[in-house]
Structures are given as structure tokens and as C-alpha cells.
Amino acid sequence: MPTLSSVFGNYLNTYNLKNVSVQIGGLTLSGFGENDAVSVDAAEEIWTTSVGADGEVVRSKNNNATGTITITCMQTSGVNEVCENIRLLDIASDQTGLFLLPILIFDENRNETITSEQCWLMSHPTRSFGKRVAEREFVFAAPNLSITRGSIGDVESMLAEAAEAVS
Numbered sequence: 001m002p003t004l005s006s007v008f009g010n011y012l013n014t015y016n017l018k019n020v021s022v023q024i025g026g027l028t029l030s031g032f033g034e035n036d037a038v039s040v041d042a043a044e045e046i047w048t049t050s051v052g053a054d055g056e057v058v059r060s061k062n063n064n065a066t067g068t069i070t071i072t073c074m075q076t077s078g079v080n081e082v083c084e085n086i087r088l089l090d091i092a093s094d095q096t097g098l099f100l101l102p103i104l105i106f107d108e109n110r111n112e113t114i115t116s117e118q119c120w121l122m123s124h125p126t127r128s129f130g131k132r133v134a135e136r137e138f139v140f141a142a143p144n145l146s147i148t149r150g151s152i153g154d155v156e157s158m159l160a161e162a163a164e165a166v167s
Contacts, residue, residue, distance in 0.1 A: 019108035022071065024082065024119070024140075025101035031077025033135040038105055040114050042067040042145060067145035069103050069119065071138045075127075083138040087121045103140060112149045116142035 022029045022038050032038070043066040047059045073079040090099040100118035107113075125136040 015109050021104070021106045021108075023102075023104045024071075024086065027082060029071065029073075029079050029082070031073050031079050033072035033074060036070075036072045038072070039070045040067060040105070040142075040145070040147065041070070065144050065146070067116075067142045068122070069105070069114070069116065069140045069142050069145075071140070072135050073138070075129075075134045075136050077136075079138070080136055083121060083125075087124075090120055103142065110149060112147070114148075115146045116140075117144050119143075 017032070017037055020037065022032075044062050044064045046062055048062055050058045050060065052058070071079060071083070086099060086101065093099050100120055102117050103115065103119045105114040119140040119142050122139045122141050125138050127136065128134045
């Protein structure tokens with residue numbers, strides 16, 4: 001039985017947030033929070049399962065590609081002003097959609113790309129003030145969330161290697 005390391009190789013992984021780019025409307029962001037910088041959540045599962053009375057199992061593809069992208073920054077970060085301006089311009093556009101902006105996240109560490117072509121800020125971030133600098137979370141609706149890793153050729157190659165190892 002093949003192992004993951006026999007199929008995909010055995011190597012030490014390294015991660016660095018400086019190799020992750022977050023862009024809104026083409027503007028690269030910085031000044032992220034102390035722990036998380038950005039998180040991406042799909043609205044629903046990719047597959048749903050139905051089980052018939054006789055026990056037959058069927059899976060159905062869920063085509064809901066919506067989700068949220070949450071950007072966490074320090075309260076002193078320039079991201080606050082950028083996101084606040086996006087919110088104000090979107091409200092001022094009075095539903096014309098002029099300020100529905102694309103979001104691009106590229107993780108060079110894993111060759112992973114996350115995009116949504118038209119995003120909007122869902123609400124004000126919670127604001128807190130205290131002894132230490134606080135974080136602010138800006139949650140964007142992502143109506144057409146796309147998450148890809150590597151190229152199609154890379155995926156096809158890995159699947160072929162895995163199938164060969166199993167046979």
C-alpha cells in the first residue's frame with residue numbers, strides 16, 4: 001500500500017506570511033492582525049448526501065460557489081481606511097454595483113489562488129479600544145469564490161502518480 005510520502009515525496013514544509021498576497025481591487029494589503037491575516041469560508045459543503053429507505057447512498061454536487069473572505073488587521077493599519085472607503089463608496093453608489101471589487105489571495109507557499117470577481121463589505125467591523133492595540137475584522141461577501149491549487153497539469157500529474165502507485 002503506497003503512503004502519501006511515496007506518492008507526493010517526503011520534504012520539509014516551510015510557511016511565511018510574506019509569501020501570501022492579499023489584494024482588493026488590485027491594491028495589495030498589509031498591516032494584518034497578530035495571528036490571522038485572512039480567512040476564507042465556503043457558504044456550503046461541496047457535496048450533499050442522500051440515503052434512500054433501502055440504504056442506497058447518492059451524493060449530489062452543490063453548485064453554490066458563495067462564501068466569505070475575512071481580512072483581519074490591526075486597528076492602526078491602513079487597511080482600515082481602505083475598507084472604510086470601499087464601504088462608503090459602495091453605499092454612495094446606490095446599488096449601481098460600481099464598487100463591487102475583486103479580491104485575490106495568492107499563497108506562494110502552496111501555489112494556491114483564491115479569487116472572487118465581485119465582493120462587497122458585509123458590515124462594519126467590531127471596534128474595541130483598550131490597553132493594547134486591537135484587531136478589526138472586515139468580512140466580504142464573495143459570490144463566486146474560486147479556490148485553486150497548482151495548475152490543472154499538476155493535479156492531473158498527481159492523480160496519475162497516485163493511480164499508478166495503487167495499481
